[in-house]
Amino acid sequence: GENVEQHPSTLSVQEGDSAVIKCTYSDSASNYFPWYKQELGKGPQLIIDIRSNVGEKKDQRIAVTLNKTAKHFSLHITETQPEDSAVYFCAALTGGYQKVTFGTGTKLQVIP
Amino acid sequence: GAVVSQHPSRVICKSGTSVKIECRSLDFQATTMFWYRQFPKQSLMLMATSNEGSKATYEQGVEKDKFLINHASLTLSTLTVTSAHPEDSSFYICSARDSGGETQYFGPGTRLLVL
Numbered sequence: 001g002e003n004v005e006q007h008p009s010t011l012s013v014q015e016g017d018s019a020v021i022k023c024t025y026s027d028s029a030s031n032y033f034p035w036y037k038q039e040l041g042k043g044p045q046l047i048i049d050i051r052s053n054v055g056e057k058k059d060q061r062i063a064v065t066l067n068k069t070a071k072h073f074s075l076h077i078t079e080t081q082p083e084d085s086a087v088y089f090c091a092a093l094t095g096g097y098q099k100v101t102f103g104t105g106t107k108l109q110v111i112p
Numbered sequence: 113g114a115v116v117s118q119h120p121s122r123v124i125c126k127s128g129t130s131v132k133i134e135c136r137s138l139d140f141q142a143t144t145m146f147w148y149r150q151f152p153k154q155s156l157m158l159m160a161t162s163n164e165g166s167k168a169t170y171e172q173g174v175e176k177d178k179f180l181i182n183h184a185s186l187t188l189s190t191l192t193v194t195s196a197h198p199e200d201s202s203f204y205i206c207s208a209r210d211s212g213g214e215t216q217y218f219g220p221g222t223r224l225l226v227l
Contacts, residue, residue: 002183032214043118043205043218051214089155093214099218101145102155 002027004092013080014111019104023090024072032093033073034100035064039086041082047088048075080110113137116208117155118219125196126227133191133222141186142208146216147179150203162189181190196226 003026010060013019025033036044050057050064050073057064061080066073077084090103115138117123125131135145143164148156162168162183164191170176180192189208203223207216 016116034215036218041114041221041223043207043221046215046217049215099158104155 001103004103014108019077025092030092036089073103114217118217122223124225137208140210144209145189148205148206
């Protein structure tokens, strides 16, 4: 089955700096890669996603890149703000749309 | 759009009792819903996948007789924790996927505490 690894597990950045979270996946058949933000005591919230036919996608301060050959994808947050502090999960969905495999999560702390 | 609700948000029960958690897709039809369990500082662990009108598919190691899942309509799935014990205390989260889509939308979660 699919295996998703995520790094780093914790990340502290100064407000205004950029944050990068990286994930790798094992199943070359995976073709959809969402990113979720989870605040304490809440459910995960979809923040951006990318499909395997696209190399990069951007939405305001958030961008995601995908390298299918290397089987890794990354989340980039620019101009970080304290409200960006949360746990971020990457995920991979294998063709057939049956279920999503999540990474282990990255706790991002933005220091004011 | 794409809102998923869960009820209750928090529940405390005595050991041996059963607890039902509801998951609703408010503005879309969800042919597939998922139930996850999350321990503190850990990732989401998929418990089961439910398709509307059919039996749920449970992940390895999840007791189907203990965690009863019903997906009777395109907007509602329920998880019943039967004969709950303290080790069942956890954060339970549902998600829903719209018909023909890839994206899962998550509910706000239910905190279960079994005394």
